[in-house]
Amino acid sequence: MAKRKSTVAKKVVARKGAPKSRTxxxxxxxxxxxxxxxxILVPIDFSDYSKRALKYAIPFAQQFKASxxxxxxxxxxIYPADFSFGQVGFPNVEDELQKRGTEELEAMIKNEIAGxxxxxxxxxxxxPFYEIDQHAREAGVDLIIIATHGHTGVEHILFGxxxxxxxxxxxxxxxxxxxxxxxxxxx
Numbered sequence: 001m002a003k004r005k006s007t008v009a010k011k012v013v014a015r016k017g018a019p020k021s022r023t024x025x026x027x028x029x030x031x032x033x034x035x036x037x038x039x040i041l042v043p044i045d046f047s048d049y050s051k052r053a054l055k056y057a058i059p060f061a062q063q064f065k066a067s068x069x070x071x072x073x074x075x076x077x078i079y080p081a082d083f084s085f086g087q088v089g090f091p092n093v094e095d096e097l098q099k100r101g102t103e104e105l106e107a108m109i110k111n112e113i114a115g116x117x118x119x120x121x122x123x124x125x126x127x128p129f130y131e132i133d134q135h136a137r138e139a140g141v142d143l144i145i146i147a148t149h150g151h152t153g154v155e156h157i158l159f160g161x162x163x164x165x166x167x168x169x170x171x172x173x174x175x176x177x178x179x180x181x182x183x184x185x186x187x
Contacts, residue, residue, distance in 0.1 A: 037064035041141040043132050043162070044070050046104050049147035053177045054112055057145045060175075066142070067118035070108065071135050072101040073128040098123050129165035137171045144174045 042057045044050045054070070061068050077093040105121035113119045122139075124131040136144060148163040167174045 035064060037061075037066040037142045039069060039139060039141045039143075040066050041069045041071055041132065041136050041139070041144045043128065043144070043146050043166070044072050044105065044108065045128075046072075046108075047147070047149070049149050049177075049179055051108075051112070052179075053145050053147035054108070056175065056177050058113060058116060060143070060145065061117040067120065068113065069120050069122050069135065069139060069141065070105050071122045071124065071132055072105055073131045074098055074101060074123065074125045075128065076125060094125060098125070128162045129169065132162075132166050133169045133171070141172055143172060144170055145177065146174060147177045147179070149179065 037060065040057050040061055042050070042054050044054065054068075057068050060066065074094055074097045101123050102121065105123070109119045109121060122135055124135060126134075132144065132146075135141070144166060146163045146166055148161060163174075163176050167176065
């Protein structure tokens with residue numbers, strides 16, 4: 001029994017002629033980059049977890065020639081009702097945290113990033129997930145790289161997860177760097 005061309009194949013050959021061999025394009029041009037990362041946000045709380053997220057952000061920024069916004073959020077100090085009239089002798093906790101945050105961010109930019117990519121320090125006051133989201137919107141951030149502390153059980157129920165809230169509300173893609181996972185960034 002002779003093999004017959006399928007009806008579809010006959011129509012294609014009739015319309016376009018016999019298939020032509022073609023030389024493949026060079027690999028670099030075959031798949032154009034679909035990523036256009038210009039600005040990466042890394043929330044920093046100075047824990048080892050957030051430093052690990054920065055470790056991931058630096059190669060991304062280098063690869064795409066993007067800049068990094070290091071965002072440190074100071075949560076407002078809430079004084080118990082008993083202290084409402086007696087705050088005179090207390091140092092302003094928020095100012096101190098902002099001052100320390102500025103110093104730590106400057107050191108982090110100098111020591112960790114070390115001029116490899118452009119970096120900006122941003123200090124905001126408020127709820128961390130909200131301030132991270134707001135900065136991402138206002139600054140036109142293309143990617144957020146955030147660490148998760150790996151809290152489970154009661155700790156997670158009581159405090160929630162900033163990373164989880166950021167993922168839910170972010171205006172851009174979010175890369176979550178989990179604790180205890182396999183590393184794919186080489187130093």
